[in-house]
Every structure is written in C-alpha cells, then in structure tokens.
Amino acid sequence: MAETELVFRDDPYARSCPTRIESAEPGAIRLSRTIFYPAGGGQPGDRGAISVIGGQRFEIIDTLKGASEGDVVHVPAPDAPLPPVGVDALAEIDWARRHRHMRIHTCLHLLTAVVAAPVTGGQIAEDKGRLDFDLQDLPITLDKDEIEAKLNALIQGGARAAPRWITDEELSRQPELVKTMLVKPPMGQGRVRLMEIEGIDRQPCGGTHVVNVGEIGPVKVLKIESKGKRNRRVIIGFAA
Numbered sequence: 001m002a003e004t005e006l007v008f009r010d011d012p013y014a015r016s017c018p019t020r021i022e023s024a025e026p027g028a029i030r031l032s033r034t035i036f037y038p039a040g041g042g043q044p045g046d047r048g049a050i051s052v053i054g055g056q057r058f059e060i061i062d063t064l065k066g067a068s069e070g071d072v073v074h075v076p077a078p079d080a081p082l083p084p085v086g087v088d089a090l091a092e093i094d095w096a097r098r099h100r101h102m103r104i105h106t107c108l109h110l111l112t113a114v115v116a117a118p119v120t121g122g123q124i125a126e127d128k129g130r131l132d133f134d135l136q137d138l139p140i141t142l143d144k145d146e147i148e149a150k151l152n153a154l155i156q157g158g159a160r161a162a163p164r165w166i167t168d169e170e171l172s173r174q175p176e177l178v179k180t181m182l183v184k185p186p187m188g189q190g191r192v193r194l195m196e197i198e199g200i201d202r203q204p205c206g207g208t209h210v211v212n213v214g215e216i217g218p219v220k221v222l223k224i225e226s227k228g229k230r231n232r233r234v235i236i237g238f239a240a
C-alpha cells in the first residue's frame with residue numbers, strides 16, 4: 001500500500017486538505033494525504049470529517065497509527081456508512097481541539113527544560129497534560145509555584161519552535177537529546193525529526209507543536225503527584 005502523505009508534519013496549522021479516499025472498511029479509512037494526527041507520543045488522535053467533493057460528509061471519531069510509520073487509519077463512527085473509494089475528498093480536522101493539543105504538547109517540551117530529569121511517560125489532553133519524571137538520585141525537589149513561574153516566564157519569552165531533520169548517526173552521537181522514552185525516536189529510516197525550541201529544548205519528536213511558545217498562553221501547575229520514591233507526575237493545565 002502506498003504511504004499516506006503526512007501534511008501535518010510540515011504544516012501543523014493546516015485545518016483542511018484536499019485528498020483522495022484510497023480505501024474504506026469498517027473502522028479504517030485511508031487517504032492519499034492527511035492532516036489527521038494519529039495517536040502517538042501521548043498526543044491523542046485527531047477528530048474531524050472527510051467530505052466527498054459534491055457529496056456526503058463522513059465523521060472521523062479518532063485517528064490511529066497503522067502498520068507502518070506512514071500508515072494513518074482514520075476511524076469512522078461505528079456502523080456509519082463508508083465513503084466511496086477512489087474519489088476526491090476534503091479532509092477537515094476539529095481544529096479547536098487539535099490547537100489545544102499543540103499548545104499543551106509544546107508546553108510539555110518546556111516542562112522537560114524546567115525539570116531536568118528523565119521522562120518516563122506522559123499524556124496530552126485538550127485542557128491539560130502531564131509528564132512523569134524519574135528523579136533518580138538527582139538533587140531535585142519539585143515546587144509547584146516555582147515550576148509554574150518558570151513555565152510562564154518561558155512562554156512569555158516567545159521563543160520559536162521548529163522541526164528539522166538530523167541523521168540517525170547525528171542522534172547516536174548526541175544521546176543526551178533523547179530525554180524521554182515516551183516519544184522514542186523512529187531510528188532506522190536514516191533520519192529523525194528533531195524538534196527545537198530556540199535556546200530552550202531540543203529532542204526528537206514527531207508530534208504537532210505551535211510555532212511560537214507565546215501561543216501556549218498562561219499555564220498553571222495543577223498538581224505534583226508522588227509515584228513512588230523516585231517518580232513524580234507533574235500535571236499542567238491552561239490558566240484561563
């Protein structure tokens with residue numbers, strides 16, 4: 001099967017894109033190109049709709065990764081009629097929801113700069129996100145107000161965030177770039193997508209981010225939970 005062109009990789013701000021319906025079966029619609037982000041790296045899959053040009057509209061309730069890196073499965077509502085195959089269509093995402101995911105996701109990158117400990121897991125939602133840190137034997141105490149103040153100062157700083165590609169070899173030479181097991185870099189394809197927030201954070205990531213951290217807006221630390229002796233969960237959310 002031909003790979004789907006991942007439009008969201010180069011243009012995370014695209015709210016719709018022309019496409020062609022390649023296949024449609026219960027639970028799985030595949031497109032020639034897509035702006036739907038498939039669930040991964042703690043970020044939920046996009047929702048939206050696929051509209052056949054001059055025809056019907058088909059709701060998409062979730063998006064998942066298929067068998068390979070470029071295989072994106074658009075999940076229609078259960079028992080909903082399936083679209084015709086081989087026709088031109090317009091793919092549209094629930095942009096308000098996705099943009100909130102992008103803001104939370106980018107803020108979690110900032111959080112890895114504020115808390116200098118390895119990340120063991122994380123999750124992104126529309127209104128909040130969390131990272132789990134392994135403090136190991138590092139002399140770190142996590143203070144809710146301090147983390148919140150640092151995050152908001154970084155956000156106000158308005159640094160640019162942009163992806164670039166590096167080779168597998170470059171990544172192997174800089175293992176410190178990998179801060180998390182959450183978004184394991186897809187090595188073996190010759191290149192890895194490195195997300196860079198100017199002067200703040202660099203790490204391999206295939207997710208969707210805002211282009212300027214100012215776009216995140218004010219945030220608060222909702223809670224810091226203890227998950228055993230060495231592990232802490234930091235939960236952040238929008239302040240407004």
Ligand SMILES: [Zn+2]
Nearest residue numbers: 105195205207
């Ligand atoms: Zn990311």
